[in-house]
Amino acid sequence: MKAVGARLPRYDGLGHVTGRTAYVDDVRVAGMLWTKALRSPHHFAAVRSVDTRKAEELAGVHAAVTHADVPKNLYGHLEALGVPADEPLLADGEVRYKGQPIAAVAAEDEATALAALDLIEVEYEEREPFFDVRKAFDPDAPRIHPWGPVYPHFGPHDHRRIRKGDVAAAFDRADLVVQGVYRPTAIEHCPVEPQTGLAVPEVHGRLTIYSCTQAMYFSMGVVAAHLEWPLNKLKFVGGTVGGGFGGKVDTATETICALLAIKSQRPVKWRWTREEEFLASSTRAPWHMEIADAVTSDGWIIGRRMLTLHDAGAYTRFSSYGLTKHSFHHTGAYTIPNLDFNGYVVYTNRVPTTAMRGFGVTSISFATEMQMNRIAKVLDLDPWEVRLKNANRVGDTSANWVALSDPSTVPVVQAAAKRVGVELKPEFRLMTKDRRSGDLLPDHLVEQLVSTDGGES
Amino acid sequence: MAKHRGRGISTIEYPTGMNQNGDPSQAWVKLKPDGRVDVFAGTVDIGQGSRTVHTQIVADTLGVPYDWVTMDNTNTDSSPICTGSFASRGTFIGGNAVRFAAEKARERILDIASKELEVDASDLEIADGEVVAKGAPQKKIGIPDVAAAATWTYGELITGTGAAFKPYAAVDDDTGRVEIEPHSAISYAACVADVEVDDETGDVRVLRLVQVYDVGRAINPLLVEGQIEGGAMMGLGLGVLEAAYPYYPSVEHRGEQYGSYLAPSMQDLPEFDNVILENPSVDGPFGAKAIGEMANNAQPAAICSAIHDAVGVWITECPATPERVLRALDERAEPRRDGKRVVFDEDSSVRGVSSSGGRSNGAGFQLVDG
Numbered sequence: 001m002k003a004v005g006a007r008l009p010r011y012d013g014l015g016h017v018t019g020r021t022a023y024v025d026d027v028r029v030a031g032m033l034w035t036k037a038l039r040s041p042h043h044f045a046a047v048r049s050v051d052t053r054k055a056e057e058l059a060g061v062h063a064a065v066t067h068a069d070v071p072k073n074l075y076g077h078l079e080a081l082g083v084p085a086d087e088p089l090l091a092d093g094e095v096r097y098k099g100q101p102i103a104a105v106a107a108e109d110e111a112t113a114l115a116a117l118d119l120i121e122v123e124y125e126e127r128e129p130f131f132d133v134r135k136a137f138d139p140d141a142p143r144i145h146p147w148g149p150v151y152p153h154f155g156p157h158d159h160r161r162i163r164k165g166d167v168a169a170a171f172d173r174a175d176l177v178v179q180g181v182y183r184p185t186a187i188e189h190c191p192v193e194p195q196t197g198l199a200v201p202e203v204h205g206r207l208t209i210y211s212c213t214q215a216m217y218f219s220m221g222v223v224a225a226h227l228e229w230p231l232n233k234l235k236f237v238g239g240t241v242g243g244g245f246g247g248k249v250d251t252a253t254e255t256i257c258a259l260l261a262i263k264s265q266r267p268v269k270w271r272w273t274r275e276e277e278f279l280a281s282s283t284r285a286p287w288h289m290e291i292a293d294a295v296t297s298d299g300w301i302i303g304r305r306m307l308t309l310h311d312a313g314a315y316t317r318f319s320s321y322g323l324t325k326h327s328f329h330h331t332g333a334y335t336i337p338n339l340d341f342n343g344y345v346v347y348t349n350r351v352p353t354t355a356m357r358g359f360g361v362t363s364i365s366f367a368t369e370m371q372m373n374r375i376a377k378v379l380d381l382d383p384w385e386v387r388l389k390n391a392n393r394v395g396d397t398s399a400n401w402v403a404l405s406d407p408s409t410v411p412v413v414q415a416a417a418k419r420v421g422v423e424l425k426p427e428f429r430l431m432t433k434d435r436r437s438g439d440l441l442p443d444h445l446v447e448q449l450v451s452t453d454g455g456e457s
Numbered sequence: 458m459a460k461h462r463g464r465g466i467s468t469i470e471y472p473t474g475m476n477q478n479g480d481p482s483q484a485w486v487k488l489k490p491d492g493r494v495d496v497f498a499g500t501v502d503i504g505q506g507s508r509t510v511h512t513q514i515v516a517d518t519l520g521v522p523y524d525w526v527t528m529d530n531t532n533t534d535s536s537p538i539c540t541g542s543f544a545s546r547g548t549f550i551g552g553n554a555v556r557f558a559a560e561k562a563r564e565r566i567l568d569i570a571s572k573e574l575e576v577d578a579s580d581l582e583i584a585d586g587e588v589v590a591k592g593a594p595q596k597k598i599g600i601p602d603v604a605a606a607a608t609w610t611y612g613e614l615i616t617g618t619g620a621a622f623k624p625y626a627a628v629d630d631d632t633g634r635v636e637i638e639p640h641s642a643i644s645y646a647a648c649v650a651d652v653e654v655d656d657e658t659g660d661v662r663v664l665r666l667v668q669v670y671d672v673g674r675a676i677n678p679l680l681v682e683g684q685i686e687g688g689a690m691m692g693l694g695l696g697v698l699e700a701a702y703p704y705y706p707s708v709e710h711r712g713e714q715y716g717s718y719l720a721p722s723m724q725d726l727p728e729f730d731n732v733i734l735e736n737p738s739v740d741g742p743f744g745a746k747a748i749g750e751m752a753n754n755a756q757p758a759a760i761c762s763a764i765h766d767a768v769g770v771w772i773t774e775c776p777a778t779p780e781r782v783l784r785a786l787d788e789r790a791e792p793r794r795d796g797k798r799v800v801f802d803e804d805s806s807v808r809g810v811s812s813s814g815g816r817s818n819g820a821g822f823q824l825v826d827g
């Protein structure tokens with residue numbers, strides 16, 4: 001019997017529906033302590049002092065940590081590529097979002113840990129927060145980071161850019177220019193299992209970390225970087241996740257559990273509350289996208305200008321990665337030969353945004369498809385036909401000059417039309433994904449083609 | 458005051474694997490002395506079913522029954538690196554890692570079987586847990602006997618390792634151009650949304666979603682349908698329900714529990730019609746492409762376009778809440794026409810909102826019409 005192609009049930013389904021799956025929170029270890037974190041009550045403030053001495057003296061408290069306890073406090077996901085780290089594990093000098101962790105304690109139970117937080121003394125100096133990415137360059141905009149309002153590390157530029165073809169000529173030639181603004185908002189990952197971690201110090205100095213991460217090696221690398229430890233001193237145990245959707249690519253609990261476990265030499269668990277999950281966990285990014293398309297009256301899109309502002313929240317995390325992916329896919333499933341794209345990662349005083357299902361592309365799918373339907377409406381054309389006409393075809397190149405070897409835009413559109421009983425005109429019903437020719441190879445699409453020998457024509 | 462129906466469509470594409478590549482997944486396969494198979498890989502099953510899919514891939518690559526294969530993805534001591542379960546990379550990149558490892562183990566099985574059967578390894582094939590001589594089906598040996606021979610006769614471990622990796626694709630920061638493909642296979646989908654909009658309450662109901670996905674090859678159609686329908690519910694949440702900041706960019710009224718945050722639930726479930734197209738990739742396991750992430754990308758635009766079809770207003774700020782729909786119905790905004798320009802949504806643009814037009818001190822955003 002062939003397994004591939006079979007409708008086999010998932011191996012974990014039975015355990016999930018009978019309550020027998022063991023998640024991280026189901027792991028209980030003798031002597032285990034519980035963690036709570038002191039989080040910023042302000043969107044933006046200077047932190048003049050943090051004093052944990054009274055908290056540490058409370059009966060039942062075994063350890064407290066602040067930024068001073070972290071061997072390498074600042075972390076950035078792109079350090080290996082030369083981008084400076086920008087996010088502290090525990091706030092040092094400044095808090096840039098409400099809910100940002102400043103200190104953490106490990107105690108015999110959650111109630112004691114919570115009581116200890118009240119004994120931590122922090123002096124804040126509140127600052128005016130900033131939330132609207134569109135105002136980032138206004139002269140009176142609060143300055144969140146010393147280097148300015150946007151992420152500055154796209155090579156020599158402070159924005160990701162795409163330049164292809166001759167966009168000015170396309171806009172001159174266009175019969176109409178259709179312009180719109182698209183703003184899909186932030187949403188929560190909303191996993192049923194909140195962020196949970198458990199760090200267990202082993203007798204020979206290793207740490208075993210039970211984690212709900214979506215990426216064990218990735219999170220192990222983050223913990224190792226903060227601790228400045230080699231990987232053989234850490235063992236991640238995981239592989240079972242109660243909902244991730246991208247939010248558990250962030251390493252949320254593991255490093256602080258590790259620090260408290262090292263300091264107390266006790267197993268340390270941190271289980272976020274539902275309120276923490278909503279208020280302090282990362283979200284999908286809100287995006288601001290402005291598109292102007294140069295179109296012909298018969299439905300060709302011959303050029304696109306686009307401005308994207310990606311709301312990173314307070315720190316970069318994966319934002320520059322997501323924006324680059326966004327830029328590579330900013331023409332959607334269509335071939336637009338003349339492009340001018342500028343995308344910015346803009347900082348605001350909200351929780352850092354992060355990966356979420358479709359990262360970087362969910363936004364552009366919304367913007368591009370709304371724009372397509374508007375173009376069809378403005379031109380009084382059939383939205384199915386406008387899609388098929390501009391669809392990616394074999395031999396076309398994408399925004400970043402990737403040769404498309406087997407695009408399925410045409411087959412999926414045709415299949416959807418058939419499924420809902422839409423009768424396409426014969427030239428659209430019989431269209432294929434094959435290389436362009438004839439009426440489907442107008443002058444404006446010649447230069448973007450790759451030649452059949454693999455090079456560009 | 459009435460309920461109006463409308464239809465909207467969208468078409469999307471989505472790449473497999475991390476953008477710009479550089480994201481390894483590795484795996485290790487070994488046989489127990491009775492021929493049962495252990496797979497070690499670090500790929501986390503986040504509910505998408507990757508462990509089941511990887512087990513299917515190993516079973517068919519080796520030619521053994523599915524229930525002979527056990528996968529251990531529980532820890533970093535026994536599993537080699539997997540970059541992680543994100544970027545729609547599990548089935549394709551993680552799946553290739555276990556496939557490559559199984560192919561190596563398969564070679565070792567054939568080597569041992571070749572000695573036992575005294576038939577050249579190239580003349581052997583494996584099916585249903587047996588190694589059989591091509592053209593001479595009576596000459597065969599079960600994989601349990603091959604594994605036993607390896608263990609007790611030859612003193613060997615039948616094993617194989619696999620590593621799936623595509624090198625980092627650098628980007629030209631001036632043009633965005635790449636010299637090598639910065640992803641693996643691209644998947645495609647189309648979505649048709651039928652909605653009902655109440656012009657008195659602003660309520661939008663998604664009645665039906667017809668969705669077509671080219672997934673290359675459905676390793677497990679049941680799990681593909683799970684992704685299509687589960688993803689669609691997330692897309693529906695994006696389109697009409699969910700907002701971390703209901704009055705974005707303001708942070709006021711942020712929900713802090715399930716009761717004050719509208720995630721989709723069973724009452725929002727539309728009728729589904731799923732179509733799986735299989736246009737195989739050249740380099741994915743058994744021709745597979747990805748579906749994980751793209752499954753929530755097509756619905757918001759299809760739904761918001763359907764709202765326009767129903768009541769004639771464009772909702773371009775998601776989600777299309779009753780408040781937004783009612784405000785749009787009140788305003789009935791028409792685009793500004795200026796020569797050949799047709800300008801929608803001017804009030805929410807950078808130019809419309811920032812005091813500097815987005816260009817303080819000569820620097821700043823490069824506007825689309827500037």
